[in-house]
Amino acid sequence: MPDDHREQSASDRLVHDPNGGMARLREIMRRLRDPETGCPWDIEQDFASIAPYTIEEAYEVADAIEREAWDELEGELGDLLLQSVYHGQMGEEAGLFTFDSVVKAIADKMVARHPHVFGDESRDKSAEQQTVDWEKIKAAERAGRAEKGVLDGVAAGLPALLRAVKLQKRAARVGFDWPSTAQVLDKIVEEAHELVEARETMTEAETFEEFGDLLFVIANLARHLQVDPEAALRAANAKFIRRFRSIEAALAEQGKRPEDSDLAEMDALWDAAKAAEKAG
Template identity: 70%
Template sequence: MKNPIPHSPRPAPHSDALVHDETGGLPRLLEIMARLRDPQTGCPWDIEQTFATIAPYTVEEAYEVADAIARGEMDDLRGELGDLLLQVVYHAQMAAEAGHFGWDDVVTEISNKMVARHPHVFGDESRDKSASQQTRDWEKIKAAERGGGASGALAGVALGLPGMTRAVKLQNRAARVGFDWPDITPVIAKLAEEATELATAPTPEDRFEEFGDLLFVIANIARHLKIDPEAALRAANAKFTRRFEGVERKLAAMGKSPAQSDLAEMDALWDAVKADERAREK
């Protein structure tokens, strides 16, 4: 485990002027959070929160940032980045209150990390190398940073990552030590094998396990194709939503709702929505 950096908990001054100063920038946000968490004068809900209760909001806000980016909505992205920043400030404030570290320590930690992991920018290493080589160098630096901690090839892959993302990261780690198929052909064969095993699984427990194996192979296919599986699934979700809403609109034009329709009709309308999309794309 790396040595903790010296912590410097930030006091919580009570400045109404700063809170209401729209040009106050980050100091204003830090002051707002300190005020919200003040045991005597803060918000009862905010005072009751812990790292564990706030963590789900942190994950949710990160996804909302990704969603705004996927939709290309820059106004939404501005707001969502602010929401995500608030999560970081929230955790730092709680850590400062407990005497673990403060906001300045968080900033120092990430700044030091970025400098150390980019010797080709901030040091004397050459920038004359490919992006893939820089990625390999980055991973070497990260491995050195882990130092005396868990030393296995899979050490340090966060448990809290989305399942498909973590699967890809685990597979990448294994691949770096030679545990990988040479190309996608055997991975596709493995997909068919796992699908058969799922279809023939005799118990709910077996089906649960085989379904997980199937998803793991799909993550491996995504990795070999250099596709982000989470992004691909988000795109598929968006496409399904868009097309089903198109079916609903066509039904509404007929004076009907989905509950008043049937699968055959809705499937035909689905095909019509797809055809409309293709026509617009031409």
């Protein structure tokens, strides 16, 4: 049997082997990206076009965990794993890196950042102390990458609220921070008043900027309160959906839809849904 037919046969066996594990997934991706026999859509993709899907899949994992949808989590984790395999395949094709080198890099990083587990440092430390040590190791890694600025290395592609918190944490480590939560609250009030009072005279660009400033300070409040603003906003979104659906259900019992109602009625139904939740 010619070598190319032998290789194709081995590939087919692996692709259809339910117990093929990671090797099977990587071979599936290789076949999807094959310039001659692969999927036209997959062949056309690059790092930039796949990046939004990577972010989306990460959020779907977080969503399944937040909803405690354990029956969905396995599939969502698989979707996220596929993204790493996808980027690894494209990196290999471009000669940038391989999937194996990606695995080696993260394994090396975990060993280096946990000397109290894999080295000779004592494990007799608190979680807080480990966080401090982790940041020291990360700072040394940044220095090795010639990242000299305090804010260097905070990924631009992070969700804006999360990135704001990370930027503020970096600045706080060198003393650029309000010492108390009260001062952050005062700044929020100040920014909100500026936005409201000047909204009639500000240009669209100025309104945009002032609103961004307000959100940035709110992210700072989240940091001072040790609250994850992304998680808090997701929870608020879920609560809004839940209560609005209660309004829709209550109106449906009357043979009505939201557009057949008015604000006063829907607000009263909202309060009823809120009270029922608290009672429950």
